[in-house]
Amino acid sequence: MNNQNAIELRDIKKTYKNGALEVPVLHGINASVAHGEYVAIMGPSGSGKSTLMNLIGCLDRATSGTYILDGVDVSSLNDNELAEIRLKKLGFVFQGFNLLARTDAIKNVALPLFYAGIPQRKRNDAALAVLEQVGLADRAKHKPNELSGGQQQRVAIARALINDPAVLLADEPTGNLDTKTSDDILALFNKLYENGRTIIMVTHDEEVARHAKRIIRLRDGLIVSDGPSGA
Amino acid sequence: MMYFDEALRVLLANKLRSLLTITGLIIGVGAVIAIQVLGASMAGAVNGALGALADNSFVIFPNSRQRDASKASIRLSDLAAIQQSVPGILSARPLGISSQLVRAGHVLARFSVSPEGAPPFSNLPIVYGRNLNADDVAGATNVCVLSNDAYLKLFPGGGDPTGQSLYAGSHRYVVIGVLAAPKRGFLNLQFSGAITIPWTTFVHDYVVGQNIFGAGFLVADASRIPQTEIAVQNKLRDLHGGKDLQYQTADKAKFTQGVGGIFNALTLIVGLIGAVSLLVAGIGIMNIMLVSVAERTREIGVRKAIGARGGQILWQFFIEALLLCSTGCAIGLAIGLGLGAFINDVFIIKLTGTVVPIPWLQATGIAIAFAVVVTLAFGTYPAYRASSLDPIEALRYE
Numbered sequence A: 001m002n003n004q005n006a007i008e009l010r011d012i013k014k015t016y017k018n019g020a021l022e023v024p025v026l027h028g029i030n031a032s033v034a035h036g037e038y039v040a041i042m043g044p045s046g047s048g049k050s051t052l053m054n055l056i057g058c059l060d061r062a063t064s065g066t067y068i069l070d071g072v073d074v075s076s077l078n079d080n081e082l083a084e085i086r087l088k089k090l091g092f093v094f095q096g097f098n099l100l101a102r103t104d105a106i107k108n109v110a111l112p113l114f115y116a117g118i119p120q121r122k123r124n125d126a127a128l129a130v131l132e133q134v135g136l137a138d139r140a141k142h143k144p145n146e147l148s149g150g151q152q153q154r155v156a157i158a159r160a161l162i163n164d165p166a167v168l169l170a171d172e173p174t175g176n177l178d179t180k181t182s183d184d185i186l187a188l189f190n191k192l193y194e195n196g197r198t199i200i201m202v203t204h205d206e207e208v209a210r211h212a213k214r215i216i217r218l219r220d221g222l223i224v225s226d227g228p229s230g231a
Numbered sequence B: 001m002m003y004f005d006e007a008l009r010v011l012l013a014n015k016l017r018s019l020l021t022i023t024g025l026i027i028g029v030g031a032v033i034a035i036q037v038l039g040a041s042m043a044g045a046v047n048g049a050l051g052a053l054a055d056n057s058f059v060i061f062p063n064s065r066q067r068d069a070s071k072a073s074i075r076l077s078d079l080a081a082i083q084q085s086v087p088g089i090l091s092a093r094p095l096g097i098s099s100q101l102v103r104a105g106h107v108l109a110r111f112s113v114s115p116e117g118a119p120p121f122s123n124l125p126i127v128y129g130r131n132l133n134a135d136d137v138a139g140a141t142n143v144c145v146l147s148n149d150a151y152l153k154l155f156p157g158g159g160d161p162t163g164q165s166l167y168a169g170s171h172r173y174v175v176i177g178v179l180a181a182p183k184r185g186f187l188n189l190q191f192s193g194a195i196t197i198p199w200t201t202f203v204h205d206y207v208v209g210q211n212i213f214g215a216g217f218l219v220a221d222a223s224r225i226p227q228t229e230i231a232v233q234n235k236l237r238d239l240h241g242g243k244d245l246q247y248q249t250a251d252k253a254k255f256t257q258g259v260g261g262i263f264n265a266l267t268l269i270v271g272l273i274g275a276v277s278l279l280v281a282g283i284g285i286m287n288i289m290l291v292s293v294a295e296r297t298r299e300i301g302v303r304k305a306i307g308a309r310g311g312q313i314l315w316q317f318f319i320e321a322l323l324l325c326s327t328g329c330a331i332g333l334a335i336g337l338g339l340g341a342f343i344n345d346v347f348i349i350k351l352t353g354t355v356v357p358i359p360w361l362q363a364t365g366i367a368i369a370f371a372v373v374v375t376l377a378f379g380t381y382p383a384y385r386a387s388s389l390d391p392i393e394a395l396r397y398e
């Protein structure tokens, strides 16, 4: 498995259909991401970053093309199979944290394990271990409204990591955070990268993108450049 | 159980809303169960109150409001004639009652004296001595059987009174038996007086002339009482030579049916009210569930993004609806049972002396059935809506 790429996109096209209206967005994306890479996807607004991220995240299906995630062709899977892939192989970090309100950190982190059918004791132990990794073990019983933005995002990262995903996906993970906190989160990503985690991050901020090791630039649904960030 | 924990948390986070949502359910289930409890105790009470009357007996009276009232009057001689010509009649006796000043030892009190046959119409058990027998009736002996009330008043010292004499007016009777206390109450029809004597003795001592107040019959087959009643009415019209003469009959089955009929109508009305309130309650629950799904669209998106399957989302909302409905039904059950038990205690038991067990099991079964049916009928669609949300759309929802 490790000699394969984490992600392989071959001539991926996406056309949104709203009734009779067809909106072509992605016009043939070819890219691959090796295990252990740290990639930033950049591009102007409307260039198709989120559309691509949704495809990589198995939340949506391409109109045509082949997508191989961690050795599995996910191009033609049904809804339940895609859910399974999201559960087992992917971890999501969102701009708005998206933690469950009124639910403490440890339960939030353990949620994917619940959907995987892991018993409660094991869930809690695992969640506590990941919270430890992101430096929040002492906040396990805190609810989201009792945590700062940066802490909430770290809980969200812990949740994304708990299933030991093949790829960690982050859509504007620092978009809601101040510079200092953003740096903390990016330092955490760097630590995860150094520990071998594969990370793909969408951002419009050059400063943020420079933390990644490789930058893919999109424009009008096509990759216009793909290369090392110089970091 | 995590689905359950989460559902509980969601419902407790909106306590007032949850409570208002299930109010209709509480009222509906409470009403249905209260009526259920009352139905059981009413039926038991009617049976208990009439229990002292033999199942295979009926009585007949001339209708007092008729033109030929005197012509319709039942005569002593009718009894033998009826017994001879109407099939299935085991025994016949006159009905009557005579109020007398009764003395036993130093005790003096007013009691009603009434006729009884053998076998007796009353099936109250004997506590001392024996009942009247065929020899007492045939010989018109001066013996009597005391009701429990009369015994307690006339023999305050207690003990077995059989063999002792008492005086009713100028007549002396030897006590041969004491009856057990009847279940008392507003439904308890007093077909016999405090002191019963052989009907032949009663006729001799108290009936002047040939006319009697009414007649009572024991039949071989209780299920043929309606036909026998008609046959007796016809025979009386025959004997008295008047096609239009009117007679009224009464028996245990007829009375039970009358009360049962009133009760069935009540059950139907309350059942309808319950059904309507459950429908309204169900729609309210569906509405709130849909609101809940809409409010948590983003949460549903997140859950799906991290790998929840549609079925797991469906289950979560379904459990939430089930918890809401079961809470409503449980409170309704408690209120219904409480109300039913209270009415049962204050009215039925106090007035009739009949203790009917509360149908806990049946009531609980009804409440569970309601919870399941309402959840299935009104919780399924919102849960389905939640499960079929598109994760991308849901995540974008503000």
Ligand SMILES: Nc1ncnc2c1ncn2[C@@H]1O[C@H](COP(=O)(O)OP(=O)(O)O)[C@@H](O)[C@H]1O
Pocket: A016, A017, A018, A023, A025, A043, A044, A045, A046, A047, A048, A049, A050, A051, A052
């Ligand atoms: N569900 C949709 N239906 C139709 N058009 C869409 C839909 N989602 C996105 N688009 C269009 O696709 C293009 C790319 O959008 P998006 O992937 O969100 O870009 P980015 O994230 O780079 O800003 C935009 O022109 C947008 O209007």
Ligand SMILES: [Mg+2]
Pocket: A049, A050, A051
């Ligand atoms: Mg976007």
